[in-house]
Amino acid sequence: MWLNRNITKTKTDAKSLSMLLAEFFKVGEGGLQDWVKRRFVEKFYGSRPHPFVLALQHPSRGTLLGYVVEHQHFLRQWVRSCSFIMARTDATDVILYELDNINTEFGGLGPEQPSHYELLLRMGESLGLDRTKILATPALTDTVEAIQVWDNICQQDHWVEAMVAMHGLELIANRNLRKEGARMHYFDPTILETGEVTDATRAFLREGYDADVGHSEEALDLAAKYADRFSIVEDVQATFMRSIDAFDRYLMARLERGRQFESA
Amino acid sequence: MRVPEKGCVLCEATWGDYWDEVEGQRMFFCCDICAVEFKNMIREVIARTGWESIDEIKIDGDYRGRDCIALKGDKRYGFFVRFDSKGQVQDLNDRPITGARVEPQKSKAV
Ligand SMILES: [Zn+2]
Numbered sequence: 001m002w003l004n005r006n007i008t009k010t011k012t013d014a015k016s017l018s019m020l021l022a023e024f025f026k027v028g029e030g031g032l033q034d035w036v037k038r039r040f041v042e043k044f045y046g047s048r049p050h051p052f053v054l055a056l057q058h059p060s061r062g063t064l065l066g067y068v069v070e071h072q073h074f075l076r077q078w079v080r081s082c083s084f085i086m087a088r089t090d091a092t093d094v095i096l097y098e099l100d101n102i103n104t105e106f107g108g109l110g111p112e113q114p115s116h117y118e119l120l121l122r123m124g125e126s127l128g129l130d131r132t133k134i135l136a137t138p139a140l141t142d143t144v145e146a147i148q149v150w151d152n153i154c155q156q157d158h159w160v161e162a163m164v165a166m167h168g169l170e171l172i173a174n175r176n177l178r179k180e181g182a183r184m185h186y187f188d189p190t191i192l193e194t195g196e197v198t199d200a201t202r203a204f205l206r207e208g209y210d211a212d213v214g215h216s217e218e219a220l221d222l223a224a225k226y227a228d229r230f231s232i233v234e235d236v237q238a239t240f241m242r243s244i245d246a247f248d249r250y251l252m253a254r255l256e257r258g259r260q261f262e263s264a
Numbered sequence: 265m266r267v268p269e270k271g272c273v274l275c276e277a278t279w280g281d282y283w284d285e286v287e288g289q290r291m292f293f294c295c296d297i298c299a300v301e302f303k304n305m306i307r308e309v310i311a312r313t314g315w316e317s318i319d320e321i322k323i324d325g326d327y328r329g330r331d332c333i334a335l336k337g338d339k340r341y342g343f344f345v346r347f348d349s350k351g352q353v354q355d356l357n358d359r360p361i362t363g364a365r366v367e368p369q370k371s372k373a374v
Contacts, residue, residue: 001297004277010277256354
């Protein structure tokens with residue numbers, strides 16, 4: 001299945017296959033960072049962009065509510081993941097990075113700067129879904145399974161693998177991906193200017209749009225440095241592929257949840 | 265049922281070597297999950313159309329979902345299908361599913 005999805009569907013002999021694999025995992029001059037971006041763009045923004053990204057260009061209420069309900073679970077796992085990384089490293093730059101990330105995503109920095117988690121819940125409320133109802137809704141199976149993948153990576157694999165597995169996902173909202181060949185943004189940026197979505201939705205999307213750019217790239221720089229130091233670049237690459245497969249399914253769960261709101 | 269000359273009946277990959285019987289016919293799949301998915305899809309289509317058998321299913325798409333057309337004589341049934349991680353039908357034309365389920369079972373390989 002992995003070969004089908006990532007290398008080729010056509011059975012090849014051992015020699016050609018090893019060449020294809022070497023090509024796939026080859027880290028060029030741009031380092032591990034570029035490799036990660038390339039694979040990410042290919043999967044989510046390539047010739048077949050992810051259906052959730054397509055739906056988010058001009059999102060319906062259902063799509064946004066699907067985002068809210070499933071993503072609350074993702075963000076709660078996010079904090080666990082970052083905490084595992086912190087607990088398992090003694091690199092000060094990594095600890096500082098993760099602390100900052102946990103605050104932005106989950107803790108918030110006082111009333112002036114609510115966390116991404118808080119902004120997500122407000123987006124849900126602005127679309128008519130009560131906060132208590134959001135919090136009481138369990139995740140769909142695909143979300144649960146994806147979270148399990150990330151939890152396992154963060155508990156069992158090297159913390160550098162965990163870093164790329166988690167922070168690589170922040171590329172989804174990275175505006176610079178257009179330069180890396182992405183066919184579109186995470187959403188059509190004009191919706192930040194028009195009255196197409198609620199104010200709280202704009203606030204949530206804008207936060208990601210502005211914040212995650214530096215975020216994911218800084219994490220990838222750190223991870224690339226330590227992956228080299230520990231000589232585990234290939235392990236990191238394999239783990240990243242597992243992580244984006246889980247992410248793909250998780251994004252489908254957002255859509256599935258969105259459909260439930262549309263048919264309700 | 266007419267199946268592709270080459271490759272897995274569901275995904276057309278030529279990797280793997282998993283044979284399974286569907287509606288009395290021996291078919292090639294790249295893996296046990298594709299076999300389970302295909303069997304569940306067939307069951308679902310038969311349950312919905314009421315057809316006794318299917319002549320052919322044209323499939324277009326990938327693991328995120330597939331647009332299909334089932335053919336029986338001059339009748340056609342178009343549908344979109346998605347599977348969960350265990351190969352069960354998760355979504356077929358946005359409607360809840362009714363059909364019985366085929367579970368993954370490696371021992372069935374022949
Ligand atoms: Zn297959």
